[in-house]
Amino acid sequence: MLRHSSDVDSIGATQSTLNEQSVNNGGGKPKIYDAVVLDAALRQSLVSIRSLGKRGLKVAALEAENQVPAFSSRWCQQGIVCPSSAGTAAYLNFLEQWLERSGARVAIASSDSTVALLRQHRERLEKHVKIALARDPAMGIAINKELTLDVARQLGLGIPRGATISSVDEVSAAVKEIGLPAVIKPVESWLWDEQQGGGARFASRLVTTADEARRAVEELTQLGGTILFQQFLTGRREAVSIMYANREVHASFAQWARRTEPQLGGTSVLRQSIAVPQDIGAQSERLIREIDLEGYSEVEFRRDQAGIPYLMEINPRLSASVEIAVRSGVDFPHLLYQWANGEKIDKVRSYRVGGWMRYLKGDIMTTIEALQKRGRPGITPPGQAVLGFTLSFFQPMNYDYVDWNDLTPAIKASTEFTFEWVGGAIAKRLSRIKRSSL
Incomplete structure (x- = not known):
């Protein structure tokens, strides 16, 4: 039987379990959900659940793990635990079976792995659900940094100096052309691993020496991906989020990351x-229109010391920072749902500026990083990092996860982080004791 509120399906769900769910609910009719939010462990997924739930929509959430704060939200009518990792064939089969029996109208995804899976099997899944993602070829351009920068170059946007390389043998030439320190990033963040039946996500790396660059390139090309070797920019990071559909911008929002x-x-x-x-703002809109990238997207820029903006990338999916937009009056998850469901999309013409939003766990981790990597380019000096972290507690702001009308997810997230922290500290201590006794 389908369960409601914060109930969660067993991780051992089987075909027979799914069949039972479809026939034992309301006289044999499957329960209709307005939306299923995939990647439920992500912050933006909780924001989506709350956004849609508060508007009276019935929302389910799916994740490949059990301890997910979003499942405990008062707005999550069903939490589904998939027994297989995201991005795998088993995950796809489980999702398709659940969609067939649940009647969910719209699927919202936010992780690179799930987005890649939905793109690859879109025709198959759209027999059951509407997918809230842009279509190809626009999507293919947006997730590929090299293609995105090519379009931006043609439009006259500022882009970082860079070189494209595909092997360690090309590192020396790239260092000579771009210089050090430099940023090494994959052209596509998610790469498929056909042998393992899944894939892997790769993040940007800062390299300060040729040896560091070679090691980073070797790791990032292990699945055959291509690498961008770019100049290192240290200025202010800003982003413009856009809801675009039917050749019209329905909402724009901007933020900067301290x-x-x-x-x-x-x-x-x-x-x-x-x-x-x-x-x-103008550059972002021109870029989105040129690509014809429908749905939600976040266009990221980094300014140089003179304040000139340079395009970094486009994120064509709900971003982790989207809650500040929602709190400021731009409800992107709901706009995305309206678009995917074929409804009239609201127009948002203004929003509140000056509001602060903080992800406390991430802020703790970035402060620790400043202490561990002191002296490296782009890393805040330790004293400044600790002072900034402390003073932020005295500045009025909202916090990720914290909604006074829906506190359980925040409590669960805090408890989980505390146990991870304590458990990690104990494990390190035991490891040191073991080594010293040998």
Whole structure:
């Protein structure tokens, strides 16, 4: 039987279990969900569940793990635990079976692995559900940094100096051309591993020596991916989020990140809503229109020391920082749902600026990183990092996970992090004791 509220399906769900769910609910009719939010462990997924639930929509959530704070949200009517990892064939089969029996109208995904899976099997899944993602070829351009930068170059946007390389043998030439320190990033963040039946996500790396560059390239090309070797920019990081459909911009929102985790190219853990800057606002809209990238997207820029913006990338899925937009008056998850479901999309013409949002766990981790990697380019000096972290407690702001009308997810997230922290510290201590006794 389908369960409601914070009930969670067993991780051992089987075909017979799914069949039983479909026939033992309301006279043999499957329960109709307005939306299923995939990747439920992510912050933006909890934001989506709350956003849609508060509007009276019936929302289910799916994740490949059990301890997920979003499952405990008052707005999550069913939590589904998939017994297989995201991005795998088994995950796809489980999802398809659940969609066939649940009647969910819209699926919202936010992780690279799930987005890649949905793209690859879109035709198959759309027999059961509407997928809230842009279609190809626009999607293929947006997730590929090299293709995105090519379009931006043609439009006259500022892009970092860079070189494309595919093997360690090309590192020396790239170092000579771009210089050090430099940023090494995969052209596509998610790469499929056909042998393992899944894939892997690769993040950007800062390298300061040729040896570091060679090691990073060797690791990032292990699945055959291509690498961007780019100049290192240290200025302010800003992003413009856009809801675009039917050749019309329905909402725009801008924020800047004071701190990110990790400090280079990571997710924002302390950010502020700002009015859309004239330069990157116009550039973002031109880029989205040129690609014809429908749905939600976040266009990221990094300014140099002179304040000139350079395009970093496009994230064509709900971003981890989207809650600040929702709190400021731009409900992107609901706009995304309206678009995917074929409804009239609201127009958002203004929002509140100056509001702060903090992801405390991430802020703790980025402060620790500042202590561990002191002296490296782009890393905040330890004293400044600790002072900034402390002073943020005295600044009025909202916190990720914390909703006074839905506190259980915040409590669960805090408890989980505390146990991870304590457990990790104990494990390290025991490991040192063991080594010293040998």
